[in-house]
Amino acid sequence: MEGGAAASDEELLRRFAAGQARAFELLYQRHELKVYRYLLRNLRDRARAQDALQETWFAVARDAARYQPGGARFTTWLFTIAHHRMIDVLRAAHVMSEQVSTHLVEAHAAALAQGAGMAEPDAAAVASEQLDALLRALAMLPEEQRQAFLLQQEAELSVEDIAAVCGCSFETTKSRLRYARSKLRELLQDCL
Amino acid sequence: MSDSDLDRLYRSASAQDTARPSAAARQAILDQARQLAAQAQPASDAAPRRASRWRALLRSLHWQFAAPVAAALLAAILLAPQWRTSLPPVGRPVAADHATGAMKAQQTVQASAPQPAAPAPLAAPPLPAAPARSRQIAKPSSNLVQASPQAEGEALRQSDADARADLEPSRPRLESRTAAINARDRNGRTALMLAVMHDQPSLVRELLARGADPNIADLDGRTPLSIAREHNEGALISALLAAGAR
Numbered sequence: 001m002e003g004g005a006a007a008s009d010e011e012l013l014r015r016f017a018a019g020q021a022r023a024f025e026l027l028y029q030r031h032e033l034k035v036y037r038y039l040l041r042n043l044r045d046r047a048r049a050q051d052a053l054q055e056t057w058f059a060v061a062r063d064a065a066r067y068q069p070g071g072a073r074f075t076t077w078l079f080t081i082a083h084h085r086m087i088d089v090l091r092a093a094h095v096m097s098e099q100v101s102t103h104l105v106e107a108h109a110a111a112l113a114q115g116a117g118m119a120e121p122d123a124a125a126v127a128s129e130q131l132d133a134l135l136r137a138l139a140m141l142p143e144e145q146r147q148a149f150l151l152q153q154e155a156e157l158s159v160e161d162i163a164a165v166c167g168c169s170f171e172t173t174k175s176r177l178r179y180a181r182s183k184l185r186e187l188l189q190d191c192l
Numbered sequence: 193m194s195d196s197d198l199d200r201l202y203r204s205a206s207a208q209d210t211a212r213p214s215a216a217a218r219q220a221i222l223d224q225a226r227q228l229a230a231q232a233q234p235a236s237d238a239a240p241r242r243a244s245r246w247r248a249l250l251r252s253l254h255w256q257f258a259a260p261v262a263a264a265l266l267a268a269i270l271l272a273p274q275w276r277t278s279l280p281p282v283g284r285p286v287a288a289d290h291a292t293g294a295m296k297a298q299q300t301v302q303a304s305a306p307q308p309a310a311p312a313p314l315a316a317p318p319l320p321a322a323p324a325r326s327r328q329i330a331k332p333s334s335n336l337v338q339a340s341p342q343a344e345g346e347a348l349r350q351s352d353a354d355a356r357a358d359l360e361p362s363r364p365r366l367e368s369r370t371a372a373i374n375a376r377d378r379n380g381r382t383a384l385m386l387a388v389m390h391d392q393p394s395l396v397r398e399l400l401a402r403g404a405d406p407n408i409a410d411l412d413g414r415t416p417l418s419i420a421r422e423h424n425e426g427a428l429i430s431a432l433l434a435a436g437a438r
Contacts, residue, residue: 016225019233024225028218036213037206050217057221061228134205153202185193188201 009074010067017064024061031075034154035082041138041150042086048093052085059085072164079155080165083147090143130191137187145180148173266383266395269372373404380410388416393427406437 005026007015015023035056040049059081067077138146144166151162163173193201374382384404387395396416400406409415417437420428 016229017232019229021222021226021229024229025222028221028225032213032218037209037211040211046211050213053213054217054221058224061221061225064228065232128208130201130205131208134202153199153206181195181198185198188198189193191201191205 010069013060013064013067013074014069016061017067024064027060027074028057031078035078038079038082038150038154039086041135042143042147043089044139045093048089052082052089055085056082073161075155076157076161076164079151079157083151083165086147133188133191137184140187141180141183144168145176145183148176149180149184152177266387266399269375269383373399373402374408376408376410379412380408382408382410382416384408385410385414385416385419388419388423388425388428388432391423391425391428393425393431396428397431400431400435406432406435 007023007026009027009030012023012027016027032053036049036053039052039056040046043049043052056078060078067074071077072080138150141149147166148162151157151165152159155161157165159173159177160170162177163170166173168176373384376382381389382404384396384399384406385408387399406416414422415437417429417432420432
């Protein structure tokens with residue numbers, strides 16, 4: 001596809017709505033991991049995160065023709081869909097923040113396996129510990145604070161856009177972000 | 193720890209996270225997208241295809257119906273005066289009177305047929321028929337038993353004679369209405385122009401013979417000759433040139 005890699009998200013979505021499947025593939029490749037991490041780190045369940053991911057992208061594909069380029073940025077629109085799917089899953093499954101996270105165990109094991117190939121065994125252990133600590137710290141945040149923080153980190157959204165995605169005011173969002181950062185700094189102090 | 197330290201820690205730790213959606217989940221998403229794209233593709237292509245189909249249909253309808261309509265219009269212009277002059281007395285059936293030639297021809301054919309299998313349909317056109325039209329009506333329909341060639345020829349001759357007799361009294365009035373032949377519609381087109389546009393050589397010759405002006409242009413500046421040249425109609429071009437078209 002001509003100029004596909006350099007095209008903006010909005011342009012790729014427009015091309016997909018016009019019938020170019022390749023444009024969707026490029027768009028998906030760009031955002032797959034960000035959306036998946038946002039869902040997984042909030043839901044802390046791989047199967048549910050995958051279900052929510054599929055539903056999110058199905059909705060993107062289905063509603064591509066209705067996307068208004070003059071309105072929200074594609075990323076904001078995408079994460080709004082993902083956020084709503086995640087909320088639906090949370091409500092349906094009654095996933096509680098206190099639940100033992102399967103993701104934490106999986107991530108820890110994966111980080112260790114990846115570190116096995118590293119030259120420095122200590123470096124692998126440190127990386128694994130950092131990821132483990134980060135995931136644990138995230139799991140300890142209240143849901144709204146975690147969601148706001150992850151939208152900032154993964155989707156790189158502005159405070160205004162996060163407020164739009166979460167459906168709350170600018171001040172509330174700013175407050176949630178401040179509390180989230182404060183809590184994480186405290187929990188991750190030993191990781192530095 | 194500053195905010196930037198926290199951001200850096202998040203990025204470095206996340207980089208170690210190998211969690212990915214499964215290949216099956218990815219495949220399901222992309223398959224769904226491909227299906228939707230395939231549905232969108234024909235839809236975007238179908239619009240112009242549908243439009244061209246409609247255009248083709250309209251074009252075919254135009255040529256299919258325009259010529260008979262133009263012919264009927266011209267016939268009405270030419271023959272309306274004659275129709276008025278030949279109106280029957282009060283109480284006399286108009287259709288029967290105007291179809292005299294045709295009816296007589298049919299009756300003759302039926303009478304000469306050995307065994308009429310079915311009653312002849314009563315073809316009674318509301319307008320008087322020109323000689324050619326009478327001949328068409330007089331032709332036995334498929335419902336009729338075929339008459340002998342001699343009987344049919346006799347019927348046609350009788351039909352022509354009757355039709356000519358019907359036309360004769362109105363001819364002076366028709367000739368006095370030559371100006372109507374050059375009447376123009378709202379686009380400035382004359383009957384001659386319409387006949388050329390719809391490739392009706394017999395009507396063109398008839399109109400020219402009756403004094404239709406071949407040099408009247410429509411609002412677009414087109415003349416019967418220019419239209420005939422556009423359509424590359426050699427016979428019409430010759431007829432128009434012979435009639436003084438420029």
